[in-house]
Amino acid sequence: MEHFTCRYPASQRRQGRALVGCVGSGDLEVLLEPANADFTLKVTTSVNGSEARWRALFDRLFATRADLPALTLDIHDFGATPGVVRLRLEQGLETLDLEESSHG
Amino acid sequence: MSTQPSQRGLTWFQALAGQGEAATGLPASLRVADLELAGRPARWLAVVPDASNPFPRARQGEVGLLEGWGLARAIQAAIVEDHEAPVKRTLIALVDVPSQAYGRREEAYGIHQALAGAAGAYAEARLAGHPVLGLLVGKAMSGGFLAHGYQANRLLALRDPQVQVHAMGKASAARVTLRSVEELERLAADIPPMAYDLDSYASLGLLWRQLEVGQPDQPSTADLQQVRQALADAQADVLASGATDLRLRLDGANRAASRAVREHLRAGWNA
Amino acid sequence: MAEAPLPAVQALLHSRSFVELGARERARVVLDAGSFRELVGPFERLMSPWLPRQGIVRQADDGVVVAKGLIDGQPAVVCAIEGAFQGGSLGEVGGAKIAGALELALEDNLAGIPTRAVLLLETGGVRLQEANLGLAAIAEIQAAIVALRAHQPVIGVIAGSVGCFGGMSIAAGLCSQLIVTREARLGLNGPQVIEQEAGIEEYDSRDRPFIWSLTGGEQRVATGLADVFVADDSAAVTAAVRLGFTQGVAACLRSQQADHYLRRLAALDTEPQADAAAVRHLYAGDQP
Numbered sequence: 219m220e221h222f223t224c225r226y227p228a229s230q231r232r233q234g235r236a237l238v239g240c241v242g243s244g245d246l247e248v249l250l251e252p253a254n255a256d257f258t259l260k261v262t263t264s265v266n267g268s269e270a271r272w273r274a275l276f277d278r279l280f281a282t283r284a285d286l287p288a289l290t291l292d293i294h295d296f297g298a299t300p301g302v303v304r305l306r307l308e309q310g311l312e313t314l315d316l317e318e319s320s321h322g
Numbered sequence: 323m324s325t326q327p328s329q330r331g332l333t334w335f336q337a338l339a340g341q342g343e344a345a346t347g348l349p350a351s352l353r354v355a356d357l358e359l360a361g362r363p364a365r366w367l368a369v370v371p372d373a374s375n376p377f378p379r380a381r382q383g384e385v386g387l388l389e390g391w392g393l394a395r396a397i398q399a400a401i402v403e404d405h406e407a408p409v410k411r412t413l414i415a416l417v418d419v420p421s422q423a424y425g426r427r428e429e430a431y432g433i434h435q436a437l438a439g440a441a442g443a444y445a446e447a448r449l450a451g452h453p454v455l456g457l458l459v460g461k462a463m464s465g466g467f468l469a470h471g472y473q474a475n476r477l478l479a480l481r482d483p484q485v486q487v488h489a490m491g492k493a494s495a496a497r498v499t500l501r502s503v504e505e506l507e508r509l510a511a512d513i514p515p516m517a518y519d520l521d522s523y524a525s526l527g528l529l530w531r532q533l534e535v536g537q538p539d540q541p542s543t544a545d546l547q548q549v550r551q552a553l554a555d556a557q558a559d560v561l562a563s564g565a566t567d568l569r570l571r572l573d574g575a576n577r578a579a580s581r582a583v584r585e586h587l588r589a590g591w592n593a
Numbered sequence: 594m595a596e597a598p599l600p601a602v603q604a605l606l607h608s609r610s611f612v613e614l615g616a617r618e619r620a621r622v623v624l625d626a627g628s629f630r631e632l633v634g635p636f637e638r639l640m641s642p643w644l645p646r647q648g649i650v651r652q653a654d655d656g657v658v659v660a661k662g663l664i665d666g667q668p669a670v671v672c673a674i675e676g677a678f679q680g681g682s683l684g685e686v687g688g689a690k691i692a693g694a695l696e697l698a699l700e701d702n703l704a705g706i707p708t709r710a711v712l713l714l715e716t717g718g719v720r721l722q723e724a725n726l727g728l729a730a731i732a733e734i735q736a737a738i739v740a741l742r743a744h745q746p747v748i749g750v751i752a753g754s755v756g757c758f759g760g761m762s763i764a765a766g767l768c769s770q771l772i773v774t775r776e777a778r779l780g781l782n783g784p785q786v787i788e789q790e791a792g793i794e795e796y797d798s799r800d801r802p803f804i805w806s807l808t809g810g811e812q813r814v815a816t817g818l819a820d821v822f823v824a825d826d827s828a829a830v831t832a833a834v835r836l837g838f839t840q841g842v843a844a845c846l847r848s849q850q851a852d853h854y855l856r857r858l859a860a861l862d863t864e865p866q867a868d869a870a871a872v873r874h875l876y877a878g879d880q881p
């Protein structure tokens with residue numbers, strides 16, 4: 219089991235919080251919560267030696283975006299494929315959008 | 323693993339309650355007798371090996387269909403008989419159960435429901451004001467222990483390597499968790515709730531008292547005196563507390579999370 | 594202009610598999626619309642103290658969702674076990690969430706507040722990685738069910754696909770009423786463990802029809818070991834839960850029927866192996 223953190227600069231302030239997914243085999247859960255400054259991903263993964271792959275995936279998804287929200291994403295992973303990780307991250311951000319729009 | 327079933331439960335039952343009035347109408351795998359404890363009426367209960375058990379997979383002292391429902395019958399009878407009585411007799415579970423029974427007949431005929439019968443009866447007795455005591459003299463495993471002993475107000479145990487509490491035997495637990503037995507043992511050395519030994523179990527704060535006896539397999543007069551006194555002390559402690567719940571079990575150092583969860587639930591309950 | 598759909602079609606359009614829902618969604622569905630309020634939720638991060646030492650990644654809610662709300666306008670608490678996390682097995686924290694919720698529901702009732710409880714049981718029983726704390730918590734859950742059921746029905750729902758096994762099957766046996774689907778199973782020992790302990794002739798853990806024939810929802814209702822058989826449909830499950838509460842506290846519960854079951858079992862020839870038909874025969878007349 220490994221822990222590591224990845225940070226990207228963020229600008230947009232957010233309000234709501236969201237949870238998607240489940241720590242089942244081949245899956246992950248993501249807790250999204252407002253943060254002061256950065257877009258931070260904290261990963262706890264059952265797959266040892268995978269940090270480089272995670273960072274590469276995050277870079278692909280987030281490194282070039284100018285409008286990242288100031289959020290902390292707490293990721294608990296149980297061996298999800300990059301495809302599933304991406305799905306859950308997108309789902310999480312979408313759910314957050316829905317949360318915020320439903321609360322005005 | 324020993325092929326001979328443990329005789330501890332039977333031995334201690336005979337030593338502590340053999341002089342009592344035996345209850346009738348129960349399976350041969352149960353020993354139930356009424357005999358006072360410190361001058362108070364008490365019903366003593368044990369599950370013992372029965373080589374002639376109609377259920378072939380329940381012959382080594384396991385808690386199976388007949389044992390679960392039989393315990394329920396014996397306890398329900400005590401509750402009914404004492405309903406209007408000034409004194410509600412103490413129930414004393416002498417625990418030496420290697421497990422629940424594992425078998426096709428057991429699953430088919432609803433062993434889970436039979437064990438619920440026993441657990442429920444013990445709980446109802448406790449709630450009705452009967453002091454319920456559990457004395458671990460051998461193994462206290464899994465469903466067997468849930469049905470017979472784990473609903474007690476107070477749990478006592480002999481300090482002896484044969485006294486073990488757990489949810490599943492090592493070999494099966496290793497297979498289910500996809501580890502080797504050696505790996506499990508290494509983990510258990512650092513993780514008290516995973517361990518099989520009594521000291522680790524005691525660190526969870528669930529035992530009220532541990533008893534050093536000289537001859538756990540064949541108790542001496544001194545051993546019996548000590549144990550009877552400890553049971554009498556436990557009985558008195560229950561009566562003095564006036565409590566019928568299991569809250570006392572939450573005090574152990576290794577149960578901090580159990581307390582924290584309850585505090586958080588309470589804090590948010592009426593928010 | 595299109596006509597409004599017929600009621601049957603409307604129902605079909607809104608029907609939704611209950612089995613496919615996760616624990617949180619199931620709890621939400623069972624409570625009156627808009628009344629769901631989670632306690633000790635994932636953002637509070639009360640997680641297992643024991644799993645990290647074993648290199649096991651934790652779930653923020655420890656696999657149990659506790660939510661207060663209303664059922665038919667009455668105060669209620671729902672405890673839903675997430676079968677996808679560690680097979681729904683109960684550790685210290687998840688077990689404490691359920692036991693603690695039931696204990697608080699009891700306190701409510703003693704104070705005149707008629708809080709009722711629903712248990713959504715999707716569990717293999719004790720989480721072996723927390724063994725004795727899981728087992729102790731399950732004993733406390735059982736104690737709390739027995740205490741609460743004297744005041745309000747405690748309704749258990751087993752939907753599948755994990756089913757309800759281990760120490761929690763004993764808890765299920767203590768519930769006032771059990772609602773089950775076809776996909777559900779209710780049994781004490783997991784099929785693999787029986788096969789390991791007793792051999793493949795006794796129990797073939799890969800023979801799914803065989804396993805469901807003995808421990809599946811339909812069989813359990815047919816033999817009186819569960820009370821209500823529902824379709825795998827959220828509306829149907831919700832309706833069954835509501836109906837269960839309108840029936841109130843039962844005079845005699847299944848777990849109190851020792852004499853009845855001992856008489857039945859005394860009449861059984863235990864020499865032949867058991868099969869579904871034999872169980873139906875022995876318990877004929879017990880079905881709801």
